[in-house]
Amino acid sequence: xxxxxxxxxxxxxxxxxxxxxxxxxxxxxxxxxxxxxxxxxxxxxxxxxxxxxxxxxxxxxxxxxxxxxxxxxxxxxxxxxxxxxxxxxxxxxxxxxxxxxxxxxxxxxxxxxxxxxxxxxxxxxxxxxxxxxxxxxxxxxxxxxxxxxxxxxxxxxxxxxxxxxxxxxxxxxxxxxxxxxxxxxxxxxxxxxxxxxxxxxxxxxxxxxxxxxxxxxxxxxxxxxxxxxxxxxxxxxxxxxxxxxxxxxxxxxxxxxxxxxxxxxxxxxxxxxxxxxxxxxxxxxxxxxxxxxxxxxxxxxxxxxxxxxxxxxxxxxxxxxxxxxxxxxxxxxxxxxxxxxxxxxxxxxxxxxxxxxxxxxxxxxxxxxx
Numbered sequence: 001x002x003x004x005x006x007x008x009x010x011x012x013x014x015x016x017x018x019x020x021x022x023x024x025x026x027x028x029x030x031x032x033x034x035x036x037x038x039x040x041x042x043x044x045x046x047x048x049x050x051x052x053x054x055x056x057x058x059x060x061x062x063x064x065x066x067x068x069x070x071x072x073x074x075x076x077x078x079x080x081x082x083x084x085x086x087x088x089x090x091x092x093x094x095x096x097x098x099x100x101x102x103x104x105x106x107x108x109x110x111x112x113x114x115x116x117x118x119x120x121x122x123x124x125x126x127x128x129x130x131x132x133x134x135x136x137x138x139x140x141x142x143x144x145x146x147x148x149x150x151x152x153x154x155x156x157x158x159x160x161x162x163x164x165x166x167x168x169x170x171x172x173x174x175x176x177x178x179x180x181x182x183x184x185x186x187x188x189x190x191x192x193x194x195x196x197x198x199x200x201x202x203x204x205x206x207x208x209x210x211x212x213x214x215x216x217x218x219x220x221x222x223x224x225x226x227x228x229x230x231x232x233x234x235x236x237x238x239x240x241x242x243x244x245x246x247x248x249x250x251x252x253x254x255x256x257x258x259x260x261x262x263x264x265x266x267x268x269x270x271x272x273x274x275x276x277x278x279x280x281x282x283x284x285x286x287x288x289x290x291x292x293x294x295x296x297x298x299x300x301x302x303x304x305x306x307x308x309x310x311x312x313x314x315x316x317x318x319x320x321x322x323x324x325x326x327x328x329x330x331x332x333x334x335x336x337x338x339x340x341x342x343x344x345x346x347x348x349x350x351x352x353x354x355x356x357x358x359x360x361x362x363x364x365x366x367x368x369x370x
Contacts, residue, residue, distance in 0.1 A: 002061060003044045004069030004195045008155055010039055011187055019247070047071065047102070065091035065101035066312045067156035068191065068198050074105050082369060083107040085330070087114050089337070092314045092322040094127045096163035097156070097192075099200055101314070103325040110369050111330040113323070115338025115360075116270070116313040118346030123315050130309025131164045137266055137305050138165070142177055142235040146262030149302070151250040151277060153243040154184035156312050157269050159192055159214065161239060163203070166213045175218070180230055182222035182249040183241030189214040222249070231256035243268075244275035251276070255289060257302060264303040268310040280304060319346065323354065332369070333358040 001009070013035050020028040045051055051059045056078050061071035066089040075084040085108045090101040117124070124130075141148045152158040158181070169175040181189075193212050196204040206213060222230060222238070230236060231253060240249040257263045271278035276287060280300065288295045314322060323333070333350050335343040335358065343360035351358040361367060 001042065001044060002046060002069040002071055002198070004191055004198055005071070006039065006042050006044050007191045007194070008067075008069065008188070009042075010035055011154075011184060011191070013038075015184055050076075062102035062105065063099060063198075064088050065093075065095070065098050068098065068159075068195060070312075072101065074108070076106075080107065082109050084110045084112070084369070086112045087322075089114055089116070089312065090314050090319075090322060091312050092318040092325075093124075095200075095312075096160055096167070097199060097203060101322055103322060103327070105326065107328055108326055108330045110332045110334070111323070111326075112334045112336055113319060113346075113350075114313065115319075115335045115343040115346045117311070117315045118319060118335060118338050118342035120316060120345065120349070122342070123317060124311060125309045127309050130307050131167075134161070134164060134266065134268070134307040134310075135168050137264055137307065138177070138237060141262070141264040141303070144262040145235050146260060146264060147231060147235065147253075147257055148237045148264050148266060149250065149253050149257055150237065150239050150266045150268060151243050151245050152185065152239050152241060153269055154188040154241045155191075157243060157310055158185045158239050158241075159189055160310055161268060162189070162219070163213050165218075165237065166216050169216065169218060177218065177235060177237060178220045179218050179237045179239065180220045180222040180225070181239045182227070182253075185239055185241065186221060186223070227252055228256055231260075244271050244277040245280070246275050246277075251289060255291070255296075255298060258298045258300050261301045261303070264305060265300075267304075267306045268308075270311060270313070281306060316346075320350075320353065323350065329354060329356060331356060334367070335360045 017028050020026045045061050047061050047063050049060065053059045058076040060074045062074060064070040064072045070089060072088050072090060073086040085105050092101045138148050150161060152161060165179060192199060193207055193214060196207040203213065230238065238253055240253055242248040242250055245251055245254060267277055267281060271281055285300045286297065288297055333356060335347040347358040347360040
């Protein structure tokens, strides 16, 4: 893994310890001591470094554009007889934070590509349009004296939203709406500040010039601040984990704001099928949440919006563009990391468009690479 990924790994694992103990009252399967032991045994690689992982296999990491430190893996096998690229989660498009996924692999006979948005209809709106839509929703809500609750993933999406709002505030000096961050957003942003070399040059320059966009004046730390006070106070933006409303501070704010018709709930990231976030997106207005160990019924009167285009995954066009930009076209492509219909459809269309072999193997199926 890359150095930022090592830091994120420790952050998430420590958070899991707290979650198991505080939220579920369960003893976790590992302790802080085990995390420290793990971290001492992690070997990190920067982008472009080459590591001999066996006498026959060399490993290199390339920027995947998904989150800070995310990497696509290139395996150079048997003195170059075969080369494999494993995409991981990739973003081959504009973001405020990161450069697009790298495609400068020296050779690539076989490629494994993610399919999160692999269907023909999986086309995201233009990023600038998405940012404009988000700011329009925020301004409309603030005008009604409401709160904007944005459930976010701590790493990546929260920093993208902060940059979007910060850019708007810099261009509009009259902006005075506080942005409360809660959950792991603060710690995740600190990792971005500690590794500016993994960010876009424009963001990197600002951090190194002591002008970090993650520390601009309107950001307020909600930890230690009464969430009810925030919910009942002046108009504000609240960025809180988790991004799918599966737990954490975002759910606590939802409980406090659900009945407020002047406030808005904005989804900016993927919502898995069974999550509360997905159910609300689909129109659910009544739901149960645990309150002091007992289920409590809630009615949602908040305005609900989705601002697509902030995803850390490539949409259908970006997946094709990523492959098209390879130095040499692979002989074989395997689609993965997506719903069955998406992996199948993407494989068929890659084969048809690029005139190469492409397929979507089922779990536990094996293939011999030649």
